[in-house]
Amino acid sequence: MIGSRRVLLISGVLMICAWTLVPIYLVALGGVGGASTIYAWPKPFWPASLSIGNFTAFLQIEGIWAAMLRSVEVAVLCMILSLLLGAPAGYALARFAFRGANLYRLMILMTRAFPVGILALPLAVSFVRLGIYDTVFGVALMHTALALPFAVLVTASLFVGIPRELEEAAWVFGCSGPGAFRRVVMPLAIPGIAATAIFAFVISWNEVFAASVLTVRNKTLTADLLTLLSEAPLQSQLAGGLLLILPSVLFIFFVRRYLFALWGVASR
Amino acid sequence: MRGQTLRPYLLIMPSLAFLLLLFFVPLVQTVALAFSTTTGTGVGNFVQMLDDLDFRDSVRNTFGLVLCVVPLQLLAALGMSMMLRHVRWGRDIILWIWTIPLGISDLAAGLVWLAILTDKGYLNTILFEVGVISGPQSWLTYETPGALFLAILTAEFWRATAIVFVVLVAGVQLIPREYEEAASVFGATAWQRFRRVTLPLLRPSIQTALILRTVLAFEAFAVVLAVGGRNFPVLVSQAYLWQFTNQNYNVAACYAVLVTLVSLAATLVILIALRPRAGESA
């Protein structure tokens, strides 16, 4: 027995799924369908022939695996750093009403509000002075700066929702401040941390500009591929676009259940 | 209680120090560029920016796009997270599918939507098959500004709604179900429950999602350039054009400063409009 509201809900959910997936399917189509599919009119909605030549071409690029390894390193470092730096600040914003809180919010957002490409030259120069130009670590730091507003604000908005009483109860039972934080608040903050991790990973993975300005040889995969692809035939551009989304989509797949860590818990 | 008043500052200190170390010097240097002219310090570059052929259009387009796309995305993401609450089966797979656009780089998203919306693209193929149009039709030119705006809006909406959605999904879980159950015991309709219970409790997440999305919306240009070409200048694309094509770093810095001021102003408006009201726990 399915009620009409249920039908409405299910069809709505399916429609949004289609809305998200169809454009991705079209990229895939362009990537494997070959030139004839791409330039046809009217456009076919399934490939006339399948060829994975565009994809195998990528995997034969010199140094592609090293670039991929660097990309993963940068993304993971960025994730760790933005959580380590951002979560405490988020907690401060949520729990304490302190002077300058809004000023701090604006300062954190500055890194996102200022078009980062315009900073390229002075950034590169100061990275040279800091000795981190053309290093994986330097790119990770840059990406951390870009992910930090997400880390701070998202964790803050979740810490606000965690009842202070819970934390105080933990103090009563003899936990120290940090102890209460770790045993009581942290588990409740897992969805926020998962969301932050997703943002940090995806931002870092897809970031092209800073990665290509701040490195010469140690380019991340995205920066490397996008330079190579910018003037390539359309079908290899689409194939590259598809290849590049796979890692982030996989990452979200593995982290998604942490986003739901509290689903049902809070309702008890 | 001295420790208590110091504690928030100790907690924000690492992130602040990090940004100052990494960002402060380049930022100041760039802002200085905006004010330095061949004859010394002044606002000459800003005058040149105001005088730029595309300046007015880019202001109009930027605000038009942000004011349309951000509220739409907030509504959509709210709707999506509410729907997700009622889904019983496969919730995490649905969540995953809905967040896939998050993983797509701006450039790839631009490519996709160009392939869909171009003259001989997928949209026109469908319209052609069902008999609405008789042949390829242009939507993305300076002759069709309305369609072009809708096209860019659609592409941006598709690409970036997931950001808002993920923030809200994380927040929705902290709303205790008892509140809503209590409300429904007292005879509140679904809409009333949403308005009076869910929305206020979700306010911190909405505020965060709005701020992040607005700041990013002012920054977005890759999709706009891919779909709109030269026909839809926005402030950021102008900044990049001046920096890399015209190679005038000073005017580029002016555009960058303007974009920053505008997004920070928008952030302030959101912070004030959605601030916690008296009596609520901060």
Next chain:
Amino acid sequence: MFKKLAILSGAIILSFTIAEARADELNFLSTQMRPLEEAQKARAQILKGSPVPVAYLPEEPPQLPIHLRADEQGAHTISLVGALHGELAPLASMLQPLDQEDKLITQSGVPEHVAKLAKLGTDHLMYVPWMQATYIMAANKKALPYLPAGANLNTLTYAQLSEWAANAEKATGQRVLGFPAGPTGLMARFLEGYLLPSYTGGVVVGYRSADAVSMWDAYKALWMHVSPNSTNYNFMQEPLLSGDVLIAWDHVARLQNAFRSKPDDFVAFPAPAGPKGRAFMPVLVGVAVPKTAPNTSGALQVIDYLLKPETQITTLRASSFFPVVQVALPEDLDPGLKLEGAAVAAQQGAKDALPTLLPVGLGSHGGEFDKIFVDTFQRVVLRNQPVKQVLNREAEDMQRVLDTAKAPCWSPDPASEGTCKVK
């Protein structure tokens, strides 16, 4: 959880040391041959026989000055730079004079005017010419039936092009002439190197002359038959392949995918002529050694290698850049490349040929100079503003740019004493 994080970070920091391998290679940063296939060929074919191991690093043009500045600050990463003349010009102060290569250039038959450009307005050779290209026209064979009576592709005029496009529109119901007027398209080169000099005989001096006014009027009329998608096009090869556009003007490298993948469907031919001749502009790519190069002697060896006739032919096959040295083209060239090569030769050898040189003295102001042409185009053609008024306004802007750069006139404008003046 924290334990895991700590292990992970440790593993990452450890792996930094691994990433530093291959450091003995010489870093060759290039803004050309960036597309995937070309970069692969540059590594596997062109540079394979290099006397010094080379890491070929394709990079977007905006990043080039940034990397060189970073090197100046002590990073010392890049030994060799390959870039367009226009990209190298603003960087002259960061490059080593390469006068020791003078002899090589003369011996291999690099034309004198090309060698002069490579001095970037100084007394020293600042880069070594590496390869060259130009801009030509391309058309789908489907468009040929609409050619106006008596018109010959090799001697086409702008008036005939206009008529051709009008005929094609009448017959197909679509505007099928296209220009790369998108955000990263090379429209500015069309206006400053092709259209304007064809009507006024120069680039700067006659910017607001009566000839220029008639040119803009004619172009506005022609634009009625131009695809409105042109302001979205950056590369014309895609719309040509999709059939959205049947006739187009662009850089040979930005047309090559069309010619290479379907050489039987397309024809290549010289740019049209105006009342003052058939103006066209060369594209010159040079290799330069930064002052901060960690391996200058290696870089010089690579330069010598790149100028060898065999390497130049390999380069042509891999990209669509033609040799700068004196060398006979092989018979077994790719058919698409042959098409382009024939059109380039016809354009250079035309009776009414009017070569427009690249600006020498604009330095870092080249971008703003281009903007004036694109702005004029936008105002006159797209926004319908009165021609004379626009030209007066933009001419003032042009004078301001020339004054700031203190640039003397360059060919085909007559040589000037001191800064070039718009009349």
